[in-house]
Amino acid sequence: AQKVTQTQTSISVMEKTTVTMDCVYETQDSSYFLFWYKQTASGEIVFLIRQDSYKKENATVGHYSLNFQKPKSSIGLIITATQIEDSAVYFCAMREGQGGRALIFGTGTTVSVSP
Amino acid sequence: EAAVTQSPRNKVTVTGGNVTLSCRQTNSHNYMYWYRQDTGHGLRLIHYSYGAGNLQIGDVPDGYKATRTTQEDFFLLLELASPSQTSLYFCASSAGTGVSNERLFFGHGTKLSVL
Numbered sequence: 004a005q006k007v008t009q010t011q012t013s014i015s016v017m018e019k020t021t022v023t024m025d026c027v028y029e030t031q032d033s034s035y036f037l038f039w040y041k042q043t044a045s046g047e048i049v050f051l052i053r054q055d056s057y058k059k060e061n062a063t064v065g066h067y068s069l070n071f072q073k074p075k076s077s078i079g080l081i082i083t084a085t086q087i088e089d090s091a092v093y094f095c096a097m098r099e100g101q102g103g104r105a106l107i108f109g110t111g112t113t114v115s116v117s118p
Numbered sequence: 119e120a121a122v123t124q125s126p127r128n129k130v131t132v133t134g135g136n137v138t139l140s141c142r143q144t145n146s147h148n149y150m151y152w153y154r155q156d157t158g159h160g161l162r163l164i165h166y167s168y169g170a171g172n173l174q175i176g177d178v179p180d181g182y183k184a185t186r187t188t189q190e191d192f193f194l195l196l197e198l199a200s201p202s203q204t205s206l207y208f209c210a211s212s213a214g215t216g217v218s219n220e221r222l223f224f225g226h227g228t229k230l231s232v233l
Contacts, residue, residue: 009160036220048208050221094160098220105151105176106222110160 005030007097009109017117021083024112026095028076034100037078039067042092042111051093054078056100082114090116121145124209124225131199132233139194139228141209149212150192151222152176152184154205161208167192199232206230 006029016022028037037054052064054071062069070079082089095109122143131137143150151166163176165184173184181203183195196203206229210222 038221040222046206046227048210048222048224050223053221096161105149105163105166105174107163107177108153108161110158 005032005035005097005099005107007095007107007109009095009112011112012110013113013115015115015117016085018087019084021081022085022089022114022116023070023079023081024093024114026078026080026109028078028095028097030076030097030099032099036098036100037069037071038096038098038106039069039078039080040094040096040108042094044091048094052080085114085116087116087118090114122209122211122223122225124207124228126228127226128229128231130231130233133200135196135199135232137196137199137230139196139207139209139230141192141194141225142190143192143209143211143223144190145211145213145223146189147211147223148189148214150186151210151212152182152192152194153208153210154178155208155227156205164194164207196230199230201232204230204232 008027035056039051042048052067054062054069066083068081092111092113094111096106098106125140152164153161162178166174167186186192208227209225
């Protein structure tokens with residue numbers, strides 16, 4: 004069975020610094036897809052970035068990047084040059100490669116960015 | 119941007135009550151999902167669907183029924199609501215799994231309180 008674990012419940016950082024949050028996953032599939040989503044204070048949940056298991060290069064979108072360590076079953080999210088509006092809950096999620104499976108989410112990490 | 123609309127936004131019912139949560143997406147997405155969000159548990163998958171008439175069981179289905187009447191509409195039914203079902207419910211849709219732009223689009227959530 005697939006499982007996603009986020010052990011950091013909350014992180015506090017100063018504005019314009021870099022924050023890194025961890026996520027480890029469990030799967031029996033050789034092919035899988037990893038995602039990060041952001042939930043803002045208003046409750047809105049939006050997609051941020053994705054990593055396919057067969058890709059060796061770490062995905063990057065804007066000031067979001069991933070640290071994909073396949074041997075460790077780890078997919079960390081890195082946010083550089085943080086802004087106040089990056090304060091949110093960040094969810095890691097995984098979908099196993101067999102078609103039709105649904106996303107399974109971790110418990111989330113709350114990031115607070117202070118000026 | 120994909121649009122997913124949930125109704126109602128807030129709902130209060132009593133133990134044993136009958137509740138229907140509605141979700142409509144207008145993006146011609148094949149996949150629709152129901153998640154519940156609880157502190158310490160993140161987002162947990164209740165039911166999902168590949169298309170009209172299809173239903174797949176998620177990870178926490180007990181006490182919930184769902185029905186996908188059309189491609190646009192996905193309903194979550196609580197026929198004998200219990201206090202343990204007090205939660206924030208999210209509906210989401212996606213074009214499908216395995217597509218290059220695969221991602222979930224979430225509604226704004228329904229806050230359900232069972233007294």
